[in-house]
Amino acid sequence: MTMLKKKITNKDGNLKSGQNELFTNPDADAAREFFRTKSRALKPKLSTVEEVVKNYLHDGDYIGIGGFGAIRIPTAILHEIIRQKKKHLGFAGHTSTHDFQILAAGECFDKCDIAYIVGLEARGLSPNSRRYIESGKVKITEWSNATLSWRIKAAAMGLSFLPARNLMGTDTFKYSASKEIICPFTGQKYMAHPALYPDFAAIHVHECDVYGNAHIYGASVSDQDLAKASRYVVLTTEKIIPTEKIRQNPEATSIPFWCVDAVVEIPYGSYPGNMPYEYFSDEEYLRKWLTIEKDPTEFKKFIDKQIFGTKNFFEYLELNGGMEKMKKLRAIELLYDQK
Amino acid sequence: MTMLKKKITNKDGNLKSGQNELFTNPDADAAREFFRTKSRALKPKLSTVEEVVKNYLHDGDYIGIGGFGAIRIPTAILHEIIRQKKKHLGFAGHTSTHDFQILAAGECFDKCDIAYIVGLEARGLSPNSRRYIESGKVKITEWSNATLSWRIKAAAMGLSFLPARNLMGTDTFKYSASKEIICPFTGQKYMAHPALYPDFAAIHVHECDVYGNAHIYGASVSDQDLAKASRYVVLTTEKIIPTEKIRQNPEATSIPFWCVDAVVEIPYGSYPGNMPYEYFSDEEYLRKWLTIEKDPTEFKKFIDKQIFGTKNFFEYLELNGGMEKMKKLRAIELLYDQK
């Protein structure tokens, strides 16, 4: 290895900036001021969806949702956000699919950082979500999945930005709020992606203790970073486990207690989404959403029945097939034939 | 959250640089050229310590060692490096304690990135290591543990630098090769730490398959990043496991096969260091090193006997108490009384 000798010229004059709005403050010292007084006590944090949405989420806040659109999503929290008619939220659209559909149905957000929205991957596009975005009611800034991941990671690391080598030369950059910088060692151009510190995050996990120490199985997407980056973090969990189970296997802890403000136990909490190793997504139900969305009147009725008409997540599950349906989805997930 | 409006002035004229030598090239494109042709094939990689040190490590290379000085260290590889009289190596002294002692005994390196060297933590300082560094034969550049971790992480991420908020204002910075930069969003001063892409890394793991998919239990220190950052990676492992065990629990994989060039099975391979959940460090033996090091002649004899006089790691273990000693160290690790 030879040492790099070449002299670097910093061509600041030519560095470009994305022109769209940055919806959150990337300043690490501002975030540190918050984290300085965030409780680190190992205390029980059990709560309810009503309480956590009421206590930790306020109109105008910026939110991040764990999982991957229709995989390991905190559905009960998403329903409660539209039930409580939260408005003017900012939203991190980081492969957001069914989560996006729900929040768009409630018109809860009017600022959106976009990596992937209005689609449900192989399932097709969401008509209502498209109408909402095409209406111009939502201020949008463009990014990509890696960029949002790294923006969240920058915050998790306690920084105001991270350098990366994507977005360059594209309109995705032009309509982002990233900035070009020069590596002081090599003179190469890099993108500086601003740290994203959400006000509120909801993450659904496989299991956690009452303090919020959590295990996530399967792909973790960006959730370990999201839990660290966010000011308030609410976990919904398939089940509560004793702390001993965390301490028996300390290398497996996905999220430590000090990130977490509240814990709600919600079996089948990712329904209609997939919960890895537990139950597959309800594809029939997701197709129904996409179909009903075509007609705004019918869709409003559907949402009224599904979300406003159910007082909690147990009623919602019951409405959509209850334990019998859950058993079927487990069979699909675990690849066995249903008897 | 309000958006950041303040205009940033980039005061490049005032930005400082560490004055010492950067021993490795941080250029991400140069690293990518190597990684482009590094084999990703899922093929068996079993080898021997002799072969791996001969084939993958060359005089003048820059090396990184896994674990934490006297915890989960690849002792057999370290011995073989001095047995094969490798010279003019660069070395990442990232809480290096017993590993440093061994390589300093062989005067194998003459360039050293320093975070923590010449000491064995609570056990005291190593006289021979101090003599070697105080002799002026080794070119040194100062860093800190987090800085070396982040330099390795920058490489693992495929970057040429990472920003951070340490080193500032100190002589550690002055004698480093980091550089001040300005955050383009906040105007805050940051340190840019240059990526560290080692030529060679040796890491001791609890278990891995013949392809190099590895499990590490306990604190991972920087080893997941080191495995990604390094051009050639050699694993020593307490035991080989079937690939099925990796695939049964894919969230637990610490190092994936494509990072790994060779695998050597060496039971008790971290001796005299601690192997978490398996055996504790041999404190008596480590004290003996520190004592004998005071007398250069005696120390040379000791090294001759311990390293040059043993043809492989089994002989070395035998010389120092063999299975009976290992059983004692297991009892200490697992906190039970030895019968």
Place this chain on the structure above:
Amino acid sequence: MIKYNQIELMICVAARNLEDGATVVVGTGAPCAAAMLAQKTHSPNLCILFEAGGVAPNLPAMPISVGDSRTFHQAIMASSMPEIMETCQRGMIDYTFLGGAQVDMYGNINSTMIGPDHSKPLVRFPGSGGANDLASLCWRTMMMTIQDAKRFTNDIDFITSPGYLQGGNSRYEAGLPRGTGPYRIITNMAIMGFDDTTKRMKVLSVNPGYTRKDVQNNCGFELIWADSIAETHEPDEDELRILRGKVDPDRYIIGR
């Protein structure tokens, strides 16, 4: 002569480009089928990755999302999105496949929107997802798509993912990693690569049943042509048998 449809042809062509021991990040649908077909034919050690974190799964069925359980079923790793993207950024990923609503002569792709005003799109698509990242950071980007003059256009409304940008050296001058870029555009009519110097899209072979004229007429910009244009090698019996019998027995993808 063997009968096959155009999606089957494209999948077989794509699979042939994935050599044994390579790494590829795929999405759902045809790219995933191509990678699975390659694994079951000439590339048993092709390593398939998914952007949400799945690495080298034993795929029990076609995934419906790039993050669903199938993508890390009996996998080597169930990691995270940063882990996958950083592996790409480090230069360890050989191939990726992208889709899009528009592609221009330099392989730049639009999957964001149609219309002149970004803040009020005429048609809104999902956006980059991981596409910009994969196009930026993997060594070779491929695209499988039905070809028509609206999709193959230089009047691209939005560059979501970088191809060779304005051609020539502009991709690297913009800061993107050296040596990366679009590699193959596989359509129902032809297989295209890119000229080494100008970086313009260049036809390499024409599919059976199509003429050069078809290929140009169904492209909104002027194509350039390789010195010798072969006919695209048809899917052979083995490929079709495995594709139909083992990769997509329910015809989710090849039945479209």
Place this chain on the structure above:
Amino acid sequence: MIKYNQIELMICVAARNLEDGATVVVGTGAPCAAAMLAQKTHSPNLCILFEAGGVAPNLPAMPISVGDSRTFHQAIMASSMPEIMETCQRGMIDYTFLGGAQVDMYGNINSTMIGPDHSKPLVRFPGSGGANDLASLCWRTMMMTIQDAKRFTNDIDFITSPGYLQGGNSRYEAGLPRGTGPYRIITNMAIMGFDDTTKRMKVLSVNPGYTRKDVQNNCGFELIWADSIAETHEPDEDELRILRGKVDPDRYIIGR
């Protein structure tokens, strides 16, 4: 009157500064003992972290390394060095303890070398380890040390870890996180803090058995003094009983 030695006093004083529900990164030795004592007295929910990755272990014995098995025994997490350091950088860690060969009036610490020439040190010490990082990134840095005029000096040979640098606002002007800095220097003779404005080391209390003159005479720079100087509160019986019986029964630390 209860008998105790000076290391026992320093540990008890340090422990009292660690309130319940706080986070502290410790090394081996006296700082670890102080944190354990705090847990077993007034701060059962003090969260102890080790820089190699251990978080909130049930410590079965005194660790010999900040990365050994004890540091993550039945822990909440066995993570990594970047994980711990980034948690500090994010502002989640309240306290840390450092040692060093020299400390100056602004709390800057030397643990690197003695001598005028960095490339050929008269005496070489281990270097920063995690000290610079913890001093930079944790909210409050404390030091426990025997006091003498060679160690407490403004002729510091090397600033390994930042205190208040040149005093006043210089620490934050250098770019270090706002609101961080040295908090307490706990010696065998006194307890010091730092002046809010000048950031000079300021005596808060003098330990039993020592005078103001002792404290100043064993310090190589001029100390400033709080308006009212109390006598340091002695270890009480409970503290000593728990320290001797439960924290360090083998007297590894308190027996030095």
